[in-house]
Amino acid sequence: MSDRDYDPYARLDPVPSFSLTSDDVTHGQPLKAAQYGADAGGQDVSPQLSWSGAPAGTKSFAVTVFDPDAPTGSGFWHWAVANIPATVTSLPAGAGSQGGTLPDGATPVLNEMRLPHFIGAAPPQGTGVHRYFVVVHAVDVDHLELDPQSTPAVLGFNLHFHTLARAILVGTGEFEGAGAA
Numbered sequence: 001m002s003d004r005d006y007d008p009y010a011r012l013d014p015v016p017s018f019s020l021t022s023d024d025v026t027h028g029q030p031l032k033a034a035q036y037g038a039d040a041g042g043q044d045v046s047p048q049l050s051w052s053g054a055p056a057g058t059k060s061f062a063v064t065v066f067d068p069d070a071p072t073g074s075g076f077w078h079w080a081v082a083n084i085p086a087t088v089t090s091l092p093a094g095a096g097s098q099g100g101t102l103p104d105g106a107t108p109v110l111n112e113m114r115l116p117h118f119i120g121a122a123p124p125q126g127t128g129v130h131r132y133f134v135v136v137h138a139v140d141v142d143h144l145e146l147d148p149q150s151t152p153a154v155l156g157f158n159l160h161f162h163t164l165a166r167a168i169l170v171g172t173g174e175f176e177g178a179g180a181a
Contacts, residue, residue, distance in 0.1 A: 008068045008075065008133060009168065012160060018053035018138065020167030024093055025049075025134050031171040033178040034093070035132075037120035041178035046079060046096030046118035047134060047171075051089055054138040055164045058086050062137040062144070062159055063096070064152060065118065069130040077152035078132070079118040080109035082144045107146060109155050121173035129174045138165040 024032050024047035036042025049063065061084040070076035079096055084106045094100045096118040102108065108116035123130045139162045146155060 006068050008066060009135070009166065012163075015163050016055060016165040018051060018055070018136075018165050018167045020049065020051045020134070020136050020169050022050070022134065022169055023048040025132070025169045025171040027169045027171075029171065030177055031121055031132060031173045035120050035171070036173065036178035037122035040120065040122035041176070042120045042122075044097055044118060044120045045094050046091070046100065048093040049091045049134065049136065051136045051167050054086075054089075054167075057140055058138040058164055059142045060084055060086055060139045060144075061088065062139055062155065063091065064133070064135045064137070064155070066133045066135070066152070067121070067123075067130050068133065069123075069127070071124060071127050077111050078120070079111055080152035080155050081106050082109060082139075082146060082155055082158075083107040083142075086142075105143075107144075109146065109150055109152055111152065121177065123173055123175050123177070125175045127175065129172050132171045132173060134169045134171065136167045137163045138167075140164050 034045040062082045065079040068075040
């Protein structure tokens with residue numbers, strides 16, 4: 001197995017899946033230019049997401065965007081939001097961007113740049129094609145207690161014990177990809 005085959009969710013306890021669609025992310029396809037970082041020719045726009053089929057007992061959702069192919073040894077978290085009310089089944093494009101509006105009660109988690117909003121793809125030159133795991137987690141509690149300085153890894157640890165199901169889309173990106181998108 002190559003590093004590019006690594007699935008960050010494969011080592012977690014298996015959970016059922018549900019449906020996730022996006023106007024901005026197509027599974028296995030390059031990201032749109034807007035989902036690239038501003039420094040990479042994009043606009044740092046969080047993707048539009050819609051989900052359905054979450055299991056009974058879902059009390060909230062969390063959304064994460066993770067690049068396991070970043071040249072860090074630990075990947076790169078682009079976005080994380082917890083405590084999205086169970087009544088919410090979609091987010092418009094830009095909801096998680098700087099200045100965007102998340103649903104009432106949603107809790108942004110600081111990304112790798114220590115920012116509480118989405119930052120787009122920006123693969124460094126020479127690092128090949130990166131995968132961006134866009135994941136909606138169905139959660140069995142209304143509210144995950146997170147310190148305001150929590151990282152997405154801490155959120156992931158909490159989600160490990162509270163995820164009922166997971167919906168995943170994987171977009172791709174590469175150096176100067178915003179110009180080709």
